[in-house]
Structures are given as C-alpha cells and as structure tokens.
Amino acid sequence: MSERRSGEGQPDKTLALLWRNHRAAAPAADLPERRRGAGRRPSLTVDDVVRTGIQLADDQGLAAASMGGLAKELSVGTMTLYTYVPSKDELLDLMVDQVLAERALPGPGEPRPDDWREQVEIYSRETRAMFQRHLWLSQVSTIRPPVGPGMLAGREYLLSVLLDLGLSARETNTAALAITTYVDSAAGLEAESQLVERATGQTNDAWWYERNDLWETYFDVDRHPAMTTIWHANGYQSSTREAFADSYRYGLDRLLDGIEASRRT
Amino acid sequence: MSERRSGEGQPDKTLALLWRNHRAAAPAADLPERRRGAGRRPSLTVDDVVRTGIQLADDQGLAAASMGGLAKELSVGTMTLYTYVPSKDELLDLMVDQVLAERALPGPGEPRPDDWREQVEIYSRETRAMFQRHLWLSQVSTIRPPVGPGMLAGREYLLSVLLDLGLSARETNTAALAITTYVDSAAGLEAESQLVERATGQTNDAWWYERNDLWETYFDVDRHPAMTTIWHANGYQSSTREAFADSYRYGLDRLLDGIEASRRT
DNA sequence: GCTTATTTTCGTAGGGTATACGAGAATTTG
C-alpha cells in the first residue's frame, strides 16, 4: 500500500531542498543568489512546514497532513505553502528524509559493536523504532526514495556493516538490499497494523474474532489439512501482534544465518 | 504503501460474498432465501463487477477502478453498483481474493516436487507472477486480508510445505509467516516499481540518472566511505531491475538456507 | 387485468483532495 508520489519537475530544485541544511558540499552559488533584501518577508521556513507536516501526520494520520490541513495548522492560506514547497509530493519527500535521518546509526569512525550481527541489529531496531514513531511511513512508497542525507546515511551504514564480511562487492550490495527489503517491509507491516487499529478503533484480534463464522460455516477441513494440523497442535500465536514479532525475529535471524553460512563456504 | 480499506459493517455479509462461488460448506439457508421471482431483474452479477474491476485496474491502474469509472465501463449508474457490493472496500476485497486464487498452487493430494525448497519456489514464482499480472496489488494493504478461498489456499499451501520439515507447530507457522512476509513484500515492491515507471512514463534508471547532480554536488565521500568503496569495486548493479531480481533471489535463498540449517541442529 | 410486494436503478447532494492562475500586499533599493 502506498501513496502516489509521481514525477517531480526539477530534480535539482528537489535536491537543493533535501540537502538544504547541509553545507557540506556547498551548492555552486547557483540558486542561492536570492537577493535577500528586496521583497516581502517570508512568514515561515521550509523547516516549519516540514516539521508541522510530520507532527500532523504523527498525531492525526497522513491524511491530516493535507495542504489544506497544514495551512490551517500554520494559520496561513493553502496556497501560501507553495512558496516553500513545490508540491505535496516534494513535501512528502522532505518529511520522509527528515525522519530517516532520525535513526541513531553510527557514522564512519564512530564506535560500534564488534559482532556484525549486532550491528545489523542496530539498523533493525532503529528502523522499527522509526516506523513506530511515524506510523504513516508505512503508507509511503519507497520505490523512488528521497535522495537526501537521511536515506544515504541508512544505506551507508548497512553497507559498512556488510563490507567487513569479506564478500564480493556485488554480493555485499545484494545482501544489503535483501536485508533492507526484509527489515523495512516487516517494520512497515507492523506499523501499518497499528495504523489500521487506530483508524478503525478495533484491534486486529477483535477483527479476526469477528470472522469466527469462517471456521464454522465456510472452512473446509479436507481442503485445508495443514492449517487444521497447525491449529490442533496449537501452532497459532495467541495474538496478531505476537505473531508479527515472532516472525520478524525468526525471519531476520534465519536470513542472517544464511548470510553468515555463505561466508564460510 | 497502501490503500485505506477500513472497517466493514457486516462480516457475515462479506464472508458470504467472498465465498459466494463455493458451495463446499453450504451457508445455513440464512441469506439465500431470496425469493427469486418477484422484483426487477438484475442486469449484472457480482462476478461481472469484480471481473470488470480487475480488468480496469490491470489496464489503467487502481484509480481507474473507481465506482464511477466502473459504472461507466459497465454502462450503468454509479449507485447501481451498490446493489451488488456494499462498498468500495468490500469490492477491493473481492478483487484481491479473486486474483489470489489465480495462483496455481498444488492442493492437498495433488502432485508436487519432492524437494521442499522447490515447493517454496512454486509459491514464490506464482506469487510474483500474480503481482506482475496485477500490478495494483502492490497498492493494497494486506494487514486485514480478504478471508476468502484465495487467501486461505495460499496459506494452506505454504504451511503444508513447511510441515514436512519436522519443526514444531509453532515454528512451522512462524517460518511460514516469515516467508510470506519476504516473498509478498519483495514481489510487491517489484510490482510497485513497474507501476511507477508506467505512471510517470520514466524508467527508474532514468530517474536515478536525472539525479546525477547528487554525486557531484552533495555527496560527501568522507561521510560515505562504504558506498564509495562499493562504487569503485563495481558493486552496483547496472540497472534497478537487475538489482531487484538479484536481491530477491539472494534473500530468499539465504532465508531458506537458514531455515534448513535450523532443522539439523 | 389490477393490486401489491419486491427488487433494481440511479440523480442529486455534500464534503473531501491538489494545484494553476492572477491580483494584491509588503518590503527594500535607487
């Protein structure tokens, strides 16, 4: 599930916004030649808009972070926002990169655990926590991610962890992609699960319970022997939440087992 | 990324629709006491609506499968559709379960490969193919899936495969969840990727190329040594599509390696 | 053939979304 976030007009403009607070490689004096002095004073900053967007989405859901809702929150006209941000899609990019950057991932040279698996665990933990803080992230497509400092820091960290495994460069990159796919997707599903509970005011367990009719009326034991076996052997977790947590842990551990084993052959 | 699909009013009604073509466990003569004979003749069937919805979403995107668009396609008034389907959300449930059921997964008693990994491969292949045929699936939330024959068949198959591994019932279920999470998510991302390409008329490779500025203007080598290393060692795949395919294969294989290894200890 | 019961059909109305356009307000420079 995902939002649209289609094409942007000016990649250069977008990049400038994403990296607006990084003087690192200073922009080539191209855009910033705004003749500060003339003209009406802005009443907001880009950061104001982005911060409010995140806040609103956190508190009341992504839908509440509409241009109209945002404007009301900031006490300005809707169209005023377009002075600061080219479009809703770009604003979403800015919001996403901002929260991606929140993750406390050790940078180059900073101390980190010796064990590579524990280092992956940091990525996993921080990413899950990020999704938990910002449930709406699960509704945003990551196919064309914001190419900003936050996203790059995440990729850098995971690659730096896997580089030490001594795999080929290609394999290292492939492994990193596989891990992010698993971790990000699973963390996203977990967040989405809670989002649905909040939006509907009904726990997922209650939702399943409401469908008890299924087992009595429609479920055919002959057609579903494996499910029946698992059921009778008490194989189903007691709650949806527990099932999620168990499978997340299990899947990540087995994936890392597999990667570790491939190193020794 | 996902659509809304919030609460449904009558779970019983929904279940009856989902299982409408399965006489297996015949409904308790509760709803079907429609006094066929009196009243105006319906001009459509539920299957017509569902089929057209899938077709429209396949051809023109999920947004085209709106109630209005659907009605136009069927040459009826928009509100007429509500005779056949209680809401848009329920229609989506029906569409999803229908395509889930399309997967050619061996049922109980039907022949299948000896090797369990090859059996998992069938699940993986069929699921990916399903996403490819119906790219819009990647935009639909699976947190509260349609509890219909299609979804149940998928779960049944995967559990039946893993039951033979001799793990505990609980672990078998957990492993199945981990595999579906990985396969469904990765296949969904792949589909979403193509969807974005279609929607924007721009390949993902072209999109990245458009952002070349990043590397020249903003990318800081000192802050991203691992990415730099991978880059110089030619570790990046030549295309987004190739990177996807590689990481999907790699991740699934390592995950299955890990599961297999856990069996021997 | 008429009445009555039943079912399907669907127009209208209401509240939501993003954003193109252009006029007007505010501010500094010359």
Place this chain on the structure above:
DNA sequence: CAAATTCTCGTATACCCTACGAAAATAAGC
C-alpha cells in the same frame, strides 16, 4: 516616491465515495 521584488492567498476545476429517496420493472395473487 517609484520600481523591483517577493510573498500571500481567493477562486475555480475536476476528481473521489456514498446516504437518501423516488421511480421503474417484474411476478404473484386474485
């Protein structure tokens, strides 16, 4: 004080879902 510049934001357009209720179609009973 005029000119240049920049920010502000009302209006209009074209979608979305669906509650409501009136009208149309059909069959059974008499």
